[in-house]
Amino acid sequence: MILRSLGNLFMALSAVMLALPIVVVCGAALNSGRSMFFPPRDPTLVRFHEFFVSEPVWVEALTNSMIIAFGSAALAVLIAWPVAYGLWARGDKASKFLAGLGSMPFALPPIVFGVGLGFLWTFLGVLGSIWAGVVSHAALFLALPIVTISIGLQSIEKSHLDAAATMGATRAVAFRTVILPQTIPYTVSGFFFALVLSFNEFIVMFFVSASSYSTVTLQIFNSLRNGYTPTMAVAAITFIFVSVVVFSAVARWGDLPRLMGAEPTKS
Amino acid sequence: MSVVSEPSSAVPQMAAAAAAKRLPLARIGIWAVTLFLCLTPFLLVIAISFGQKIEGASWEWAFSFANYQRVFVGANWPEEFTALYLQKLYYSLYYAVIASVLAVITAFPFTYLMTGLSKRAQSAWLVFILSSLSLSEVFIVMGWDVLLSNRSGLPMVFKATGLTQWLKDVGWFETLRDWGLANPRDVKFKTSVFATVLTMAYLVWPYAVILLYPPLSRLDRSMTEAARTMGAGPWTVMRTVVLPAVRLPLMGSVLLLFVFLLGVYVAVTVFAEPAKQTMAVSVYEAVRGNTLNAPFGSAQAVILLLTAGLFLALGQWLTRRNAS
Numbered sequence: 001m002i003l004r005s006l007g008n009l010f011m012a013l014s015a016v017m018l019a020l021p022i023v024v025v026c027g028a029a030l031n032s033g034r035s036m037f038f039p040p041r042d043p044t045l046v047r048f049h050e051f052f053v054s055e056p057v058w059v060e061a062l063t064n065s066m067i068i069a070f071g072s073a074a075l076a077v078l079i080a081w082p083v084a085y086g087l088w089a090r091g092d093k094a095s096k097f098l099a100g101l102g103s104m105p106f107a108l109p110p111i112v113f114g115v116g117l118g119f120l121w122t123f124l125g126v127l128g129s130i131w132a133g134v135v136s137h138a139a140l141f142l143a144l145p146i147v148t149i150s151i152g153l154q155s156i157e158k159s160h161l162d163a164a165a166t167m168g169a170t171r172a173v174a175f176r177t178v179i180l181p182q183t184i185p186y187t188v189s190g191f192f193f194a195l196v197l198s199f200n201e202f203i204v205m206f207f208v209s210a211s212s213y214s215t216v217t218l219q220i221f222n223s224l225r226n227g228y229t230p231t232m233a234v235a236a237i238t239f240i241f242v243s244v245v246v247f248s249a250v251a252r253w254g255d256l257p258r259l260m261g262a263e264p265t266k267s
Numbered sequence: 268m269s270v271v272s273e274p275s276s277a278v279p280q281m282a283a284a285a286a287a288k289r290l291p292l293a294r295i296g297i298w299a300v301t302l303f304l305c306l307t308p309f310l311l312v313i314a315i316s317f318g319q320k321i322e323g324a325s326w327e328w329a330f331s332f333a334n335y336q337r338v339f340v341g342a343n344w345p346e347e348f349t350a351l352y353l354q355k356l357y358y359s360l361y362y363a364v365i366a367s368v369l370a371v372i373t374a375f376p377f378t379y380l381m382t383g384l385s386k387r388a389q390s391a392w393l394v395f396i397l398s399s400l401s402l403s404e405v406f407i408v409m410g411w412d413v414l415l416s417n418r419s420g421l422p423m424v425f426k427a428t429g430l431t432q433w434l435k436d437v438g439w440f441e442t443l444r445d446w447g448l449a450n451p452r453d454v455k456f457k458t459s460v461f462a463t464v465l466t467m468a469y470l471v472w473p474y475a476v477i478l479l480y481p482p483l484s485r486l487d488r489s490m491t492e493a494a495r496t497m498g499a500g501p502w503t504v505m506r507t508v509v510l511p512a513v514r515l516p517l518m519g520s521v522l523l524l525f526v527f528l529l530g531v532y533v534a535v536t537v538f539a540e541p542a543k544q545t546m547a548v549s550v551y552e553a554v555r556g557n558t559l560n561a562p563f564g565s566a567q568a569v570i571l572l573l574t575a576g577l578f579l580a581l582g583q584w585l586t587r588r589n590a591s
Contacts, residue, residue: 003501007376007380008380010376010377010380011377011380011381014373014377015395017469018395018396018399018469018472018473019399020410020414021407021409021410021411021413021414021469022399022402022406022410024410024413024414025406025409025410025413028413079297079300079301079304082293082294082297083297083301086294086297098297098298098301101301101302101305101306102301102305104305104306104309105304105305105308107523107526107579108309108526108530108572108575108576108579109526109527109529109530109547109571109572109575110530111530111532111547111550111551111568111571112309112312112530112550112568112569112571112572112575113308113309115308115312115550115554115564115565115568116307116308116309116310116311116312116568117308118554118555119308119311119312119315119561119565120307120308120311123311135304138304139304139305139308142301142304142305196401197401199401199403200401200402200403200404200406201403202403202404202405202532202533203404203530203532203533206555207554207555217403217405217406220403220405220406220409221405221533224405224408224409224537232409233409235406236402236406236409236410239402239403239406240398240402240406243397243398243401243402244394244398247393247394247397247398247401248394251390251391251393251394256390256393256394257386257389257390257393257484260393260477260480260481261480261481261484261485262382262389262480262481262484262485
């Protein structure tokens with residue numbers, strides 16, 4: 001029993017350690033002055049108003065972040081579907097190669113991919129356009145929906161497909177009535193994983209934006225040199241909040257342990 | 268994997284023919300998109316790494332190994348040998364190795380304990396871990412910067428609680444100074460190897476949990492229980508049952524995190540001393556920073572890429588060797 005309490009202590013300690021810098025940043029957001037202190041002096045919520053409403057720099061950065069996150073996540077899911085479907089339906093060497101290729105940007109150091117995308121968009125003459133940013137993130141996070149959709153497709157029971165076929169369903173009908181409904185939670189999870197990671201991504205966006213627009217993370221990095229302001233901490237809170245909400249939703253409506261690779265529970 | 272081929276036998280022939288006509292086009296499309304987006308950027312970096320910088324302008328295509336020579340032996344070789352960029356590569360590897368090993372060693376017991384919880388509790392922990400995982404590098408660096416900064420962070424806490432004075436009294440303060448963790452008066456963590464490695468380990472810790480979660484949650488708990496009933500103590504169970512079963516995932520996780528950490532930029536620029544910066548920072552300086560030498564930056568990026576590829580391949584090889 002000593003061992004169990006030691007284990008609990010270790011888990012609690014890990015949680016504290018993990019939360020420590022986050023708590024510090026969040027606390028600093030309540031400062032009323034221009035400098036960041038912890039614990040905050042004269043707690044106020046003015047900084048939240050600045051971030052969301054009154055400071056054009058931050059509002060614009062937030063808008064860009066949202067456009068890129070939603071756009072790239074949607075695009076990543078659209079590209080990932082046929083890749084994952086091919087991998088599941090055919091499972092040949094070519095499909096595996098394609099899936100591996102799609103996961104490559106995520107597996108290798110992002111700074112290299114960022115430099116390469118910078119060159120690519122320069123050649124195409126679209127460096128610094130926000131759409132190039134959307135496509136860049138879609139490529140970077142393509143691996144996530146490929147993985148979640150693959151997990152979803154593998155969970156479809158063969159008997160359902162056989163039943164559909166016996167009852168005379170065409171391929172298209174079977175796809176619409178059996179495959180699609182069963183994989184929607186996994187598709188949505190993939191979308192949200194890509195969304196949240198895109199929201200927080202820094203280095204690739206740094207190279208492809210070419211300073212012609214900024215996202216929240218870029219804006220924060222730019223402000224690092226001038227010292228921290230509490231408004232930056234508000235940005236951090238917003239991002240953490242979005243992550244917690246999104247992953248809670250995935251846990252609530254999807255099967256988070258399964259998505260993370262735990263053995264499926266027999267029901 | 269022939270799951271859909273059977274229902275397709277029931278598909279009327281006309282629909283099948285239509286699908287066959289449509290399918291190659293769609294397949295070519297998806298191949299083209301994936302190749303274009305995921306491969307061309309890397310190919311461009313490789314191609315440009317052989318290019319040349321034009322003084323005062325940008326760069327031109329060429330085929331020379333001058334950039335690689337500059338990385339490995341310096342621009343003026345053989346008259347003069349400089350290991351400046353090799354040193355940067357060394358620090359890239361140095362930080363990444365320590366931080367990835369540290370992260371996996373601490374994440375392993377945590378994940379093992381977590382997989383023993385109820386599914387609900389596991390979900391809650393996973394939400395917490397994933398939120399922390401997705402949190403941007405810039406926010407994490409910001410948080411640790413506030414915590415470690417000399418004016419407001421831990422050094423002030425040390426001073427206020429009398430810990431600094433106590434360290435001085437017992438003589439450990441001098442040791443800290445030798446390690447570069449103190450100035451003549453107070454302890455300081457910025458800039459230091461300690462702060463860099465700590466932040467990098469923190470950065471990948473949630474990844475380590477996510478990577479170790481599948482093998483640990485699939486671990487057959489009846490095996491550990493059997494060992495326990497046969498009288499093995501908890502440490503013996505850990506050593507003889509659990510660790511051998513997850514040895515490979517542990518090593519695989521270290522490799523993956525190592526590769527991830529090779530490209531860390533923000534944490535290194537903020538926490539590492541100027542003389543101990545990494546190749547990722549150097550890539551940035553060459554491509555976007557003051558020197559504006561895209562081919563030279565690309566050459567360094569290729570070296571990072573090769574290092575990453577080498578270790579990923581090593582991981583693959585280890586997995587395959589174990590499987591056979």
